[in-house]
Amino acid sequence: MSDILNLSALGLRDAIAAGEVSAAEATRDYLDAIEAMDKKVCAYNEIFAERAMGRAEEIDKKRSAGKTLGALAGVPVAVKDNICTSFGRTSCSSKILENFHAPYDATVAGKLESAGAIILGKTNMDEFAMGSSTENSAFNATRNPWDTSHVPGGSSGGSAAAVAARMCAAAVGSDTGGSIRQPAAFCGVVGLKPTYGRVSRYGLVAFGSSLDQIGPLARDVADSALLLGAIAGHDTHDSTSIDRPVPEYLASLDKPVEKLRVGLVKEFHSESLDDEIRAAVDKAVKIYRDAGAEIIEVSLPHSRVDTDEGGQLSSYAVACYYLVATAEASSNLARYDGVHYGHRTADKVGDIIELYSRSRAEGFGDEVKRRIMLGTYALSSGYYDAYYLKALKVRRLIKNDFDKAFENCDVLLCPVAPETAFKIGEKTADPLTMYLSDIYTISVNLAGIPGVSIPAGLSESGLPLAVQLLGNVFAEETLLRAARMYEMASGITRLTPEIVKEN
Amino acid sequence: MTKPDNTQPVIGLEIHVELATETKMFCRCANRFGDPPNTHTCPVCIGMPGSLPVMNKKAVEYSMKVGMALNCTVPEFTKWDRKSYYYPDLPKNYQISQYDLPLTIDGHLDIPLTGGQTKRIGITRAHLEEDAGKNVHDFPAHTGVDLNRAGVPLLEIVTEPHLRSVEEVMSFARAMHRLVRWLGVSQANMEMGQMRFEPNISLWVGDPEKVFDESAGYFTPIFEVKNLNSFRSLERTCQWVIDYHQARIAEKGRGWSLADVGKQNWGFRDDLNACEFQRGKEEAHDYRYFPEPDLAPVVVDDAWRERIAKQIGELPIARKARYLDKYKISEKEADALTLDSPTGDLLDAAVAAGAEAKRCVNLMLGKGASIANERGCRIAEIRITPEQLAELAKMLAGGKVNATAADKIFAKMVETGDTPGKIAEAEGLLAIFDAGKIGEWVDQAIAKNPQAVEDVRAGGKKQKKAFGFLTGQVMQLSGGAATPAQVQKLLHEKLGG
Amino acid sequence: MTEKKIDRKLIRHIALLARIEMTDEQAETLGRQFAGIVAYMDKLGELDTDGVEPMAHALDVRNVLAEDTPGRSLPVEQAMANAPARDGGFYKVPKVIGDSQ
């Protein structure tokens, strides 16, 4: 592995600014790493080698000309394939958008590039971000770089795997119910879901519009702060983005939060939790206590996880989430009908209904169909009140729990997922079991608050462990500082899988 | 088969009005009709993946304006919902609309009926939604889709089922057409689909005094007929459906009822001048409304409401009454001048500048209307100022120009923007008075001033003074238009001396 | 919660609303999975939500309005570059009747 690949995004940015490394060299190294490793990991759907090199050379020219460089100048990044770019394809890992070329850039893609980042390619994902393992991609199943027989998590599995396997300096993904945090946990990287409205959704292909949020996946907390600073901010193209100044996340990062109050979520610390993950959370409690933080037990009754007689986990939040998210998705995905763009059946059809129904049947994968059907059902006449409306009310109860918790706490501590990365194929047969992967991440999206997944070492079997910190709305600064405290004290950062060392 | 007696049409109307904003409702593409297909589209109005809507403030304010002019309440809180159905002119396959909390609710419009009476028609709501694109059927084997219209702001006004005859429906439709043009929120050009009607027509069979009283009668099925884009088709549809119901009642009796048949959708066929069945209640849509997550709700405070209320001003019905009363013009003229507000504003300003109302009206509805007609615009838009209009009216009143000359001056004025006086002089259009007209004034002056006449005839030292006095009197009668030389010549002829 | 049957008829009805064609076999499988998922969702019925304000948006944002000032549209060729079938400047679809609604 080249030294360049070992640098953090921040380190690389500074090295390029100092003239120690050129953007072109860095980009070349990353493209080589992808070339060497992506056959095994399958993190990318598309690589923009030529374009990336061109952009890198421009950055280098700018630097030699003494021009001001952006916050990410020369840093090669990966973008999840549900974020529109005016170059290449934006497929959402779906057959229905397999050949879709967006005629515009998502605000985040534009912001990354105007900060000088080099977009290397688009990363694989669960189709339309629906899944927790990246196995629902219509193209490829991405592998976990720590053990290629395991999943990388999802839906931003490609982005997480690319960061972990050093195939990009950092990446962006999207998180609707845990889709940044859970794959970050599975791949041993830092994954941040910002407050709803902190980052523009314009150009992010919608799944659950009131839940979706773009965020960074990075090797350490500082890189996460760097990326968040570059992509956050108000956007007039997104009515739900918030007009509120973006703090200098990096500037304050190393300052520990004084009199930090850490809430330990009682309901998430249950027996059903995997022993090693439980131990990781306990260890985090100790680290914070040692750092002088106050540990407060808090309750999120409507997010609680139960185990039923059959041993199956259950939670109101999961039920609430799958109704809200699928209802919105059923509507968001109605536009893929083979008329204005996207896949259209090659069969001769009798009428417009057949054109729609067959194009969609051919273009969508099973999980996407299942969710569209569920969402359609939840909104349909006769079921609306019992399902969709009920879910919106429960959502309020879940949010109220968080509001109450944050009256006494600065951050909340809990696991990210109930287990470490599972084996490929292990959960594909039972959709409900797969949904339960999101049991600790889902209520965060319902409440709209920020959450970050931080690496917590490795399990006995060599797979990454993680803990999750949650913050109050727009408290990313505190959240990142608290995460940095943990990172510093634990010494766990920039974990490197064997596969990278072998390369 | 006999025609059933004791039936009463009960009709409610939905009216779709395209708002004349510069841009579409959720994107900044031009809101423009008639350009080549798909030339005003963008990721938002094509419904491309990742695009998001941003609400047009003007569309919201135009809607408030109409609602308030219809005496509606503008609630403090309003939100947007998605209405789902698949059609190729609806690129997202959902329409952003308003379901349970519309922008304006509970109003009324007083409509004129023959015989000078008015009737109050309840307005249930007026809500804002996006228009669909256009399906073009000119191709033999397929349909073409043009999205230029997709996302144009559309106001849907829904009445209570208060309309009881075709006449009332037409009066309401015309009043509504006039109102939205008046408020300047829509051109309401029906050929361009900027105003579309959708009547819900049923017959009450039973005591017409007790409509809705189930013990006194029952309803026939409700027929909903969509997308009627002319007064003629609206009128024809209502009459056709009423006749159809009558025939079915005669044929099926009590079996032809709302309870048994339900609500049906029918379409009007221009070529057949008749309606045809589209779908029944079994195939009714399930629109799956739910709150639009991509748009923020709108909260309207008093200050905002007041600001809009101020923009509304005098409404056409009140203005028409004022014109009839103050300007003493005909019903027809008053109607023509209250089709929109700038036209009446022009008239009022010209009158305020000292012109005679009737003469201004003649000019406006004569040459003015014909120019406007040629250009396909409103009279107020032909580029004429109140000052020009007032001056020309005064010249006419004073006989400085005759009617033919005034028309020429009017046309020239519109073309060049010069004052009518300047044009008249330059073009040699000032009246050359015939002796007859001046002679009349001379006769009048003579008749009114016997002493002066006697003094002139008597000759002597008073003669010159009296002659001068009479000349002045004639000049005054002519409004300064006659020349003293002409007057004196005639006075000499008539009085001698 | 209310008693409801996830039968083939319901699945077919939902599939039509969602415009997704499926074979009998697919409908069968989906029906089974659906029953499990819906039973799980029914758990929400345990919660008392009387008087609770539904929460449709994550944040309380109000009055986000844009000025009515024209911006740029896409050139036709770019707008229609992804169209699966066109006839000149029109998107091409099988014959339909009238306009929507």
Ligand SMILES: [Zn+2]
């Ligand atoms: Zn547009």
